[in-house]
Amino acid sequence: MKQLRPAFTIIEILISVIILSLAILPVLKVHTDNREQIIYISERNKRALQDSMYVESTVLQQHKETKNAYELLRGSFKINDLKSREILKKNRREIYIPEAINITPLPEEGGPTAIVNEVMLKDKHSSNYYFFKLDAFE
Numbered sequence: 001m002k003q004l005r006p007a008f009t010i011i012e013i014l015i016s017v018i019i020l021s022l023a024i025l026p027v028l029k030v031h032t033d034n035r036e037q038i039i040y041i042s043e044r045n046k047r048a049l050q051d052s053m054y055v056e057s058t059v060l061q062q063h064k065e066t067k068n069a070y071e072l073l074r075g076s077f078k079i080n081d082l083k084s085r086e087i088l089k090k091n092r093r094e095i096y097i098p099e100a101i102n103i104t105p106l107p108e109e110g111g112p113t114a115i116v117n118e119v120m121l122k123d124k125h126s127s128n129y130y131f132f133k134l135d136a137f138e
Contacts, residue, residue, distance in 0.1 A: 054067075058076075070091075095121065116133075
């Protein structure tokens with residue numbers, strides 16, 4: 001006579017499935033959180049690349065204005081392609097320029113004076129950029 005092998009009961013299988021499900025839930029939560037962080041970082045990097053079009057000395061004259069990239073770049077570059085113009089026109093930022101900061105060296109040490117201008121670009125992912133200008137040595 002053949003002897004039957006002991007097998008798992010349906011209850012044991014269900015309990016093991018529940019335990020595995022509970023173990024997988026935290027892993028899925030971490031995966032979801034990481035995905036959201038990756039999307040945020042990706043969007044932020046894309047915005048940083050687009051912001052580079054606004055980091056030109058002419059931006060310092062645009063305080064409290066909303067400008068698109070085409071308006072700022074058309075004086076420096078000749079953009080003939082209509083598709084490129086349209087893409088640049090869709091890229092808009094609010095520009096804020098706080099008062100310039102003057103940095104002077106200590107009189108006994110000497111050295112150049114500097115003027116620091118901050119450029120704040122407001123949007124979903126706001127950014128700050130700085131322009132430094134060195135003046136004559138004292």
